[in-house]
Amino acid sequence: xxxxxxxxxxxxxxxxxxxxxxxxxxxxxxxxxxxxxxxxxxxxxxxxxxxxxxxxxxxxxxxxxxxxxxxxxxxxxxxxxxxxxxxxxxxxxxxxxxxxxxxxxxxxxxxxxxxxxxxxxxxxxxxxxxxxxxxxxxxxxxxxxxxxxxxxxxxxxxxxxxxxxx
Numbered sequence: 001x002x003x004x005x006x007x008x009x010x011x012x013x014x015x016x017x018x019x020x021x022x023x024x025x026x027x028x029x030x031x032x033x034x035x036x037x038x039x040x041x042x043x044x045x046x047x048x049x050x051x052x053x054x055x056x057x058x059x060x061x062x063x064x065x066x067x068x069x070x071x072x073x074x075x076x077x078x079x080x081x082x083x084x085x086x087x088x089x090x091x092x093x094x095x096x097x098x099x100x101x102x103x104x105x106x107x108x109x110x111x112x113x114x115x116x117x118x119x120x121x122x123x124x125x126x127x128x129x130x131x132x133x134x135x136x137x138x139x140x141x142x143x144x145x146x147x148x149x150x151x152x153x154x155x156x157x158x159x160x161x162x163x164x165x166x
Contacts, residue, residue, distance in 0.1 A: 038064070041054060041064050042081055042096055042099075043069060044069045047097070049112040050096040056130055059128065081100060082094035086108065101118075101122065
């Protein structure tokens with residue numbers, strides 16, 4: 001089923017290479033289109049790392065679609081996308097987020113820190129820069145991000161997984 005939320009998260013249904021429903025920053029298209037937007041985000045609502053990639057796309061206002069991934073029951077399409085992703089863990093059958101740049105030889109990237117850097121450098125014409133130019137300020141941003149991962153991620157993930165079970 002297709003769901004669109006008020007937070008501009010996009011859940012879409014793909015049939016071969018055509019999107020049946022997608023949402024860009026500006027509008028909702030509810031009919032078949034003949035092209036894919038620049039970025040496809042594979043994501044799960046319970047993953048805080050996936051939220052990082054989603055927030056970056058929203059902040060930069062890059063047109064994208066999101067394919068919701070059930071991490072307990074991963075589809076073959078998702079597993080294939082993960083197997084093509086730069087940054088993948090060869091011991092895993094798939095993690096989110098994955099971004100797929102459909103305009104760049106169908107490039108796939110996983111790991112939220114990598115996806116943020118890639119989006120910032122690849123789409124400079126969209127939205128504000130995600131990272132400061134000053135090296136010291138960049139160190140501060142990266143330190144704060146790692147502090148969050150080290151100190152809060154585990155608890156947020158547990159809460160999200162419990163909520164997902166209900």
